[in-house]
Each structure stands twice: as C-alpha cells, then as structure tokens.
Amino acid sequence: MIANFSQYGIKKLFLPITSVVLLVFGSCKDKAQEKPTEAMVEEVGTADGFESIFDGSTLNNWDGDPTYWRVENGSLIGEITPETLLDANTFIIWQGGEPSDFELKLEFRISENGNSGINYRSELLDTIPFALRGYQADIDGKHRYTGQNYEERKRTTLAYRGEKAEISTQENASEPESLRNNVQRNAWQSRKVLESLGHMDSLKTKINNDWNEAHLVVKGNTMQHFINGILMSEVIDNDSVNRNASGKLGMQVHVGPPMKVEYRNISLKQ
Template sequence: MNLRTQSVLALIFIMGLNACKEKKENKIAQEVVQTETDQDGFIPIFDGKSLDGWEGDPKYWRVENGNLVGEVTPSTKLKNNTFIIWKGDQPDDFELKLEFRIAEAGNSGINYRSEKLENIPFALRGYQADIDGKVRYTGQNYEEKKRTTLAYRGEKAIISSQDNPDTPGSLRANVAKNAWQSREVVASLGDSDELKSKIKSEDWNEVHLIIKGNTLQHYVNGILMSEVIDEDTVNRTMKGHLGVQVHVGPPMKVEYRNIRLKDL
C-alpha cells in the first residue's frame, strides 16, 4: 500500500468518525428533548426529519443530519431576508428553547410575535432574537423591518410610545443609527464583550426565550443577554408568527435543532 492510498484511507476514517460523532450528538440531544418535554412541558415543533409544519423556500431550507438547515450559496444569493415559518400557531405568551450553530459569515435570527409581509414571500416583520456568526449581535432584541434595535446585548430597556404615532413617516423618523430612540436603558445585564465570551463561535449554543406580557427576555447558554419591557402600545405586538431567518449577504449556513415550545 503506497503512501497516497494510506492518506486517502486515513481521511475516509476521520470523516467517518466525525459523522458518527455528529449522529451521536444529535441522538443525545433528542433524548434531552424528550426528557424536557416530559418534565417541563416543552413540546418539540420540529421533528428533525422533515419540514412538516413549516413553510419556507426549499431553495434555502432543508433537513440534514436531524437539523433544520438554512443556507445561502453563491448561486442563491438573496435580495430579501427569508424565513421558514412555523405553521402551528401564533404564540402570545410562551417559552422557546432551541440550539443553533452558525458559520462565521452567517446572519440569522429567531422571529416571534411577527406578521407576514404580503409583498415579500416568506418574510416576517416583528421581534427578533438576533444571531450572527461573528457574535456582534447575538443575544440582542432587534425588531425586523420595524423599530430596529430595542435592546443591545447586556441591556435591560424600557420602550415608550413614540410622540406622534399618526404622523406619516414617524416610525422611520424615530430610528437613528439602527436603534429605536424611544427607549431607556434602566439596568445593565453585564458587559457586552464579557457576555460575548459565553457564546461559542461556530458551535452549538442554546437559546431560551421567555416572552410574557410586555416583557421579552433573551437567554443564550443560560445567561440573560437582553431584556425588553415594551410599553409602546402603538407599535408593539402581543402575538404573532414564529420563524427563523437567513439574511441577505454573503454565502452562509445556519443550523437549528431541538426546537421546543411551551405555552404560558
């Protein structure tokens, strides 16, 4: 057996080990899901086998190794952000747990209490638990196609109503530097860079959203990253669609698994 053949066999062996490791991790994760469903009242809303119960563009969404995969390639670049949307309900008060893994170039997010846009297929407008591969925004509360940033990572913020809600263009006028201006940071949850260090790059992280009344809490790996108290009765929403996103930009890949929901 020559050296080249030995190298090829070694590479095949390593790839096989990695595939076995991935399958083992997913099996363990699925067992954890079942345990939490039994004990804590969380119900899986993604079966790990198909896109049943979800609607999105199959050009960007698929199931692979038990994971919900969103991918943009050089030949499928986006003109608009696109989502895969859960068809089961429009939750109001709930808890959501899931795990994500995202490429360094990736940009994604979990939308909730959102509305569908009529003029853009598979687009959502509403609250988003932001996720990105460079971990610049992961953990913050960003309102997609609406009030923009409501709370950066490390902030507890109260959102008040805008002054002139009936004035045309007033929503856009109240946004500056991609952040909503009628917000008050009332407490620190920690330094943003220190919190960033708790988020794993290009590895699995767990998100836990606790959404109750007008209080919106985003946890990553068990740590509270942002909290919004939304007192803006003009612009806030109290129920709506749930979905996950792939964002306009360079080619990217994001994976989600163990998506579990509990009504409150």
C-alpha cells in the same frame, strides 16, 4: 423492622427463621412496586410543558423557500450559496399557531459570515415571499449582535446585548415615515436603558463558535433572551402603538454573503 417490634410484642422476636425471610421478602417486594413505571418516567419527562415543534427529519408544519431551507442530520438548515444570493431576508415559518406568552428553547450553530435570527410575535408580509416583521432574537456568526432584541422591518434595535431596556410610546410612530424618523444608528430612540446585564464584550465570551442554546422567555410586554443560560437582553415594551401581543414564529437567513445556519431540538411551551 426493628423499630416495629414493640408494637407487635416481644414474642415476635422469636419468629421462626422462615417467617423472618418471608417478611423481608415481602418488604422488598413492596419497595420494588414503588419504582416508577415506564409511563410514569415519560410523564416526568414532559412535566416541564415543552413540546417539540420540529421532528428533525422533515419540514412538516414549517413553510419556507426550499431553495434556502432543508433538513439534514436532524437539523433545520438555512443556507445561502454563491448561486442563491438573496434580494430580501427570507424566513422559514412555523405553521402551528401564533404564540402570545411562551418559552422557546433550541440549539443553533452559524457560520462565521452568517446572519440569522429567531422571529416571534411577527406579522407575515404580503408584499415579499416568506418575510416577517416583528421581534427578533438576533444571531450572527461573529457574535456582534447575538442575543440582542432587534425588531425586523420596524423599530430596529430595542435592546443591545447586555441591556435591560424599556420602550415608551412615541406619538404617531406607527406610520412608516415616523418610524424612520425615530430610528438613529439602527436603534429605536424611544427607549430607556434601565440597567446593565453585563458588558457586551464580556457576554460575548459566553457564546460558542459551535452549538449554543437559545432560550426565549416572552410574557406580557416583557421579552428575555438567554444564550447558554445567560440573560443577554431584556425588553419591557410599553409602546402600546407598535408592540405585538402575539404573532408568527420563524427563523431567518439574511441578505449578504454565502452563509449557513443550523437549528435543532426546537421546543415550545405555551
């Protein structure tokens, strides 16, 4: 208020005490009105554009085999028991659309013998129930593969953990036989490592044996997989024959020994 005295004249310095009190009260009242309302706070909370796609209590808007998928304690759980061993990988699939460019954030926890992954831009097979074919952010309990980009039922490994890789077009590589011929040691051969994002084993130390955060950033032909805020792999897919620009989103339980994987706080930004 002192800074404003000159514009009102020196006589304002001699206002009665009651007037001064009223002025101060009015100023405080104005500042109080500047505080964000509840609606304003809520708007700030959703300003990042992410929307929850899992309500934490039901399988609404998700489709999968209930033998292997359930909701418990706020988590989406995939589990194989000794009595329910799999013949083929099975997925629970989001029914809310087929995202193209998007970001996905979630938390996951997996048992030591677990094998899972987050599929995106994927196709639904009509020959196997609840089976997807497409890009996958790999997740496993021993963290040998967690963070890499593996294309389920197609080109196999596109980028190992710690790699930024570019995929080129392989002529006639869309046919099943050609696909198989272009895979060696479970990795696609028409790929070039552009740079290192860190040593595979060093990056492994950033992955916890409890809850971890996964963040997928998928835009155009570039796919980035982050775990706990660290870029684990990046693929630039220039393979115009085999790449997908959009597709289904789902989580996997893999053929193998009994295992359990949990997902929670699943949110999507398109």
